[in-house]
Amino acid sequence: MPRAERYTLTVTAEQARVLQKACELLARLHIGQFDEIGPAVNAFEIGGRTGHEHYRETATELRQAIFSKPCERCGGKGSCTSDEGFRFPCGFCNGGGRRPILSPTGSYGIASEEVPDEARVCWDLYSLIRHRLAWDGLEEGEKPNRMLVCYDDPTRLSKEPQAKIERNG
Numbered sequence: 001m002p003r004a005e006r007y008t009l010t011v012t013a014e015q016a017r018v019l020q021k022a023c024e025l026l027a028r029l030h031i032g033q034f035d036e037i038g039p040a041v042n043a044f045e046i047g048g049r050t051g052h053e054h055y056r057e058t059a060t061e062l063r064q065a066i067f068s069k070p071c072e073r074c075g076g077k078g079s080c081t082s083d084e085g086f087r088f089p090c091g092f093c094n095g096g097g098r099r100p101i102l103s104p105t106g107s108y109g110i111a112s113e114e115v116p117d118e119a120r121v122c123w124d125l126y127s128l129i130r131h132r133l134a135w136d137g138l139e140e141g142e143k144p145n146r147m148l149v150c151y152d153d154p155t156r157l158s159k160e161p162q163a164k165i166e167r168n169g
């Protein structure tokens with residue numbers, strides 16, 4: 001049962017844009033899209049394309065380490081020995097004691113039962129803010145490009161009531 005309190009947060013367009021981005025990133029982390037860390041902090045600008053490619057492997061390893069569970073074969077003791085290493089979905093933990101539950105390139109769907117509702121709260125806020133800023137960004141008389149998802153009605157995937165955003169000023 002969602003609680004009854006409501007809060008109003010008054011922000012500038014720039015603050016709204018940053019909130020949108022933060023909500024998107026946290027939602028993407030929850031579903032295992034760790035590759036999005038680089039773009040979120042402008043990896044291209046910092047390290048160029050090679051910098052971006054370099055972090056990818058580390059992002060995948062970090063994701064695999066977080067989305068893992070104790071190895072069933074050795075009960076998490078890490079006593080398995082095999083050349084197979086840290087692989088998905090089967091194999092041995094190769095002494096690590098943990099096994100990945102997401103494939104190296106896979107991620108969960110936002111609606112998946114494996115994903116906490118917090119991810120959907122983030123996604124709903126992201127899509128709400130994106131929608132408002134997209135419409136407010138149109139020039140007088142400009143028609144929105146309805147092929148773009150940002151002009152569609154915001155999602156409501158979480159258990160929370162729909163949040164509201166309106167332009168004042």
Ligand SMILES: [Zn+2]
Pocket residue numbers: 071072073074075076077078079080092093094095097098
């Ligand atoms: Zn093991």
